[in-house]
Amino acid sequence: MTRIAFIGLGIMGSPMAVHLQQGGHQVTGHNLDPSRTQPLVDAGAAAPTIADAVDGAEVVAVMVPDSPDVQDVLLGEHGVFAHAKPGTLVIDFSSIRPDVTVDLAKAAQHKGIRLLDAPVSGGEAGALNGALSIMVGGSEADFAEACPIFDLVGRTVVHVGSNGAGQTVKAANQLIVAANIEALAEAVVFLEAYDVDLTAALDVLGGGLAGSAVLEQKRGNMTSGDFTPGFRIDLHHKDLGIVTSAAREAGVVVPLGGALAQLMAAARANGDGDLDHSALLRGVRRLSGRSLG
Structure with missing residues (x-):
C-alpha cells in the first residue's frame, strides 16, 4: 500500500483516484470545488487543502487543466513543493507545456522531490475504465517505481524519455x-x-x-x-x-x-x-x- 495524494478530481482525476484507492492504496484527494470530491470520499478520503492531502504522502498525483494550474499546485506558497517531504514522487497527469514541465522538474530537484510528467489520452471513458494511454517523461528509475500506479489507471504505459518528453x-x-x-x-x-x-x-x-x-x-x-x-x-x-x-x-x-x-x-x-x-x-x-x- 502506498499513501497517495491526488490533486484535481475533475472528469479525469476523480475516476483515476478511485481506481487507485480500489487498487489497495491509501488515497487522499483535494479539489478546488469540494463537490467533486464525493466519489473519492465514498472510496477513500478527501482533504480541505493541498497541505493536508500531501501530509505523509509518498506519491502526489496531479490532474489539473493547464500549465498555470500545475504551477500553482506545485510552486504555490501552500503547494506541493512547500509541504511534500524529500523523496516524494510527484506524478503530473496534466497536459501542459513541455518547457514548463522541464522547469518544474528542476524546481522539484532543488527540493529533493522527484517529478514525472505523465499526460494521458483516452478521455473520460478511458479514465472510468482504467484504460488510459500514458506517455511518461522522467528518469527510468522513477518510471519503474511508478508503474504499479500507472497500471491501475492505464492500459498502454510507455516511458518516452526525460522530463518534458511525455508532454x-x-x-x-x-x-x-x-x-x-x-x-x-x-x-x-x-x-x-x-x-x-x-x-x-x-x-x-x-x-x-x-x-x-x-x-x-x-x-x-x-x-x-x-x-x-x-x-x-x-x-x-x-x-x-x-x-x-x-x-x-x-x-x-x-x-x-x-x-x-x-x-x-x-x-x-x-x-x-x-x-x-x-x-x-x-x-x-x-x-x-x-x-x-
Whole structure:
C-alpha cells in the first residue's frame, strides 16, 4: 500500500483516484470545488487543502487543466513543493507545456522531490475504465517505481524519455486526434448533404482504411448530437496552442495544426467551449450554412 495524494478530481482525476484507492492504496484527494470530491470520499478520503492531502504522502498525483494550474499546485506558497517531504514522487497527469514541465522538474530537484510528467489520452471513458494511454517523461528509475500506479489507471504505459518528453508526445497526440475529429466532422456533413444513410456509411468507413479510434468513439456523438463532454473543446484548444507554440520554438511547420487551432478557437468563440471536442461538427455545419442539429 502506498499513501497517495491526488490533486484535481475533475472528469479525469476523480475516476483515476478511485481506481487507485480500489487498487489497495491509501488515497487522499483535494479539489478546488469540494463537490467533486464525493466519489473519492465514498472510496477513500478527501482533504480541505493541498497541505493536508500531501501530509505523509509518498506519491502526489496531479490532474489539473493547464500549465498555470500545475504551477500553482506545485510552486504555490501552500503547494506541493512547500509541504511534500524529500523523496516524494510527484506524478503530473496534466497536459501542459513541455518547457514548463522541464522547469518544474528542476524546481522539484532543488527540493529533493522527484517529478514525472505523465499526460494521458483516452478521455473520460478511458479514465472510468482504467484504460488510459500514458506517455511518461522522467528518469527510468522513477518510471519503474511508478508503474504499479500507472497500471491501475492505464492500459498502454510507455516511458518516452526525460522530463518534458511525455508532454511533447501528448501534444503530438492532440494534433492527431483533432485532425481525425475534424476530418470525421467534415465527412459527416458531406454525407448528410447527399442524404446518404449515415449509419451505414460510417459502418463501412470504419471497416476500411478510414477506420480509427476517433471514428469508433465519436460517431455516436455526431449522429446523436449529444456533445456531453468527455474531453472539452476548451481543453483541446489549450492543447493545440501548446502544439503550435512548441512547433514554432522547434522551427518545424505544422500547417494543419495551425488550421485546427483556429477551428477550435472558432468553436470556443461560438460558445461551444464546454462541449465535447466532437462538437467540431457544429463548426463545419456553421461554415456550410447548415442547421446545427
